[in-house]
Amino acid sequence: MKEKNETIFRSGYVAIVGKPNVGKSTLMNTFLDQKLSIVSPRPQTTRNRVLGIANDENYQMIFLDTPGMMDPRYELQQVMLKTTEETLKEADIILCMIDAGGTSPLDETVFKKVMKSSRPKFLAINKIDLVQKKSLLPMIDTLNKNLDFEAIIPISALKKDGCEDLFKNLLEKLPEGDPLYPQDAITDEPERFFVAEIIRETIFIQYGEEIPYATAVRIEKFQERPDQKDYILAIIYIERDSQKAILIGKKGRAIKKLGQSSREQIENFLDRPIFLDLQVRTKKKWRKKPSIIKGLGY
16 A cells, blocks of 8 residues: 555556558657658658657556558568557557558557556547648547447647647556666667668668668677777678669668668767768568568568
8 A cells, every 4th residue: 555645666568559651750750759660751650669658757658669560462561460469468558550541451450459458548640740730629529439448548749739638538547566678778679770760761861662661681790899990890781783773872882871761860869970881782572571571670
């Protein structure tokens, strides 16, 4: 039993789930007030589960940003879907996200998976800055009648509208308990994970068509050098030699641009100067080969 004047501490995991490109990573970054998950305008940017920790004197809320749920077409997407489904089982609270533009058959598939859980469930209707406010009430009313959520909250993760209210709702359902991580921690991933993610995000932004989806990044070396810039060797894997040529570009211009942009962002993230060495290698049809996918950290 707690004394009357003793503050209750709450801690637990919140899984953020939904179809691709609904704003899950943007929302986690907003909750943490810093960029931890990579984002791009293109779907399926997130491939791994990314853990971010919001700490306060009275709580530790641990967010799990997940790959978007989809109908998988090849092995990598199967792995991504399995990651999300496993995260649903681990979470203390499930935060489902949809787009304010309306629900799709893929959203319905997500709802079915989410509703199987006995955990408290919330629904965030994201991107309300892009629709007429009057369209939200009928949408919320329909969702309330058909689905069992603790609350349905309209938000704009990008504009930070409604996010504070959503956070408070999640906090009320967070279990009582001691901190699960050191209270100065913001994640459980090493620096090299985020370095690889920054490079991959830059590829998503810089290149079009299939290139970003056919690309994986692995950090081969991460050497801290006291009297010099840290040395980072990043291998970018691609599926075909023709894609490799596009990635490098004429006279190496494209990869030089990629390296410069990535380096600036990595230095900002690490808060120290680095020397970034990018190399490109071909691994044919790597997205369809389980052993290679596992070797690349998925």
